[in-house]
Amino acid sequence: MTTPHAWKHGWADAYAYRNGDIAEEFLDLVVKPTVAALEKRHLELATSDNLAIAGFAASDHRDLINKTNMAFCLSIQSLWEQQIRRYLIVCVQTLGMEGVSVAKLEKISWGKDFDRLFLKVRGLSLSGFSSYKLLGLLHMLGNACRHGDGPSSRELSAVHSYLWPEWAREAASIQHLQIPPELLASFVDAIVLFWMDMDILGLESLVNKQPTVSAEIERLQALRIPLLANITHSA
Numbered sequence: 001m002t003t004p005h006a007w008k009h010g011w012a013d014a015y016a017y018r019n020g021d022i023a024e025e026f027l028d029l030v031v032k033p034t035v036a037a038l039e040k041r042h043l044e045l046a047t048s049d050n051l052a053i054a055g056f057a058a059s060d061h062r063d064l065i066n067k068t069n070m071a072f073c074l075s076i077q078s079l080w081e082q083q084i085r086r087y088l089i090v091c092v093q094t095l096g097m098e099g100v101s102v103a104k105l106e107k108i109s110w111g112k113d114f115d116r117l118f119l120k121v122r123g124l125s126l127s128g129f130s131s132y133k134l135l136g137l138l139h140m141l142g143n144a145c146r147h148g149d150g151p152s153s154r155e156l157s158a159v160h161s162y163l164w165p166e167w168a169r170e171a172a173s174i175q176h177l178q179i180p181p182e183l184l185a186s187f188v189d190a191i192v193l194f195w196m197d198m199d200i201l202g203l204e205s206l207v208n209k210q211p212t213v214s215a216e217i218e219r220l221q222a223l224r225i226p227l228l229a230n231i232t233h234s235a
Contacts, residue, residue, distance in 0.1 A: 012090035013202050019083045020192035026079065027188040031072050035181045038065045069179040070145045076184060077142030080135065080191050081110070091121050110139040129197055131190040134231045138187045141179065148174045186231050193227040196220055 042065060045058040089105050091097065100121055108114050118126040126132060137160065143152040157164065157172030168176035200220050203213045 010091060011094045012087050013198070015090055016083070016087050016195060016198065019087075020195040023076070023079060023083075023188045023191040026076070027185060031076075031181070031184055034068065034072075035065075035184075038068060066178055069181065069184065070174075070177060072184055073138070073141050073179050073187070074145040076187050076191075077138050077145075080138065080187075081142075083191070083195075088118065088121050097121055110136070124201070129194055130228055131194040131197070131231060134186060134190040135194065138190065144174055144177065153177075186233075189227045189230045193224055193231060196224050196227070200224075 038061070042058060042061045045053055045061050048054045048057075085105060089102050092100050092102055092105060097120075100117065105117065108117055115126045118124065129135075140152070140156045140160070141163075144156045147153070153172060153174045157169065161169045161172065163178060164172055164176055165178065200217055203217050203220075206213050
């Protein structure tokens, strides 16, 4: 994602400068503390001297943890979708794009149609971003968590059956879906990497006019290395 691409740098890029930070703050300040507290409580229940608590209460609490992780997954997906959709809407509103309406941007769903629209608005292939594959999984998971058992969960289980315990994979009910905290963190890394790559592309379009931005490009390229490693492992 570091091949120079000339585009019109606009207000959308300025408004998006904290998108990655916001996603990271949600993970660090909301998701991680909650997950840690729930896991601590589960350990207390599971190691209780009371067999009823250690058995039934701990099992019920594990179900609560799974449902909480599903809620966080849906929240992360919603945050990302609002960011990318808002970015494109501001592009259209401020750069005078022809043939693209705000109404269409507000309604179009993630997938091939969204990819084509992104290409038309920004001149970039969305699927060419390193984060694209994991962001696609985020949308699949978000749909499954939002709608429950049905087409979304079946589509998810067909491609990502490992998200269910082995004994539950045949039915693949959303009730048994398990989203590890590490995957939630990887989703945030993918969001951060996407906006970082957008920053790099924007800066590269200014290099000939402002040679001093080269140092900032190098800094961002160094920061993206561990992010890329994390999402490649999770995708």
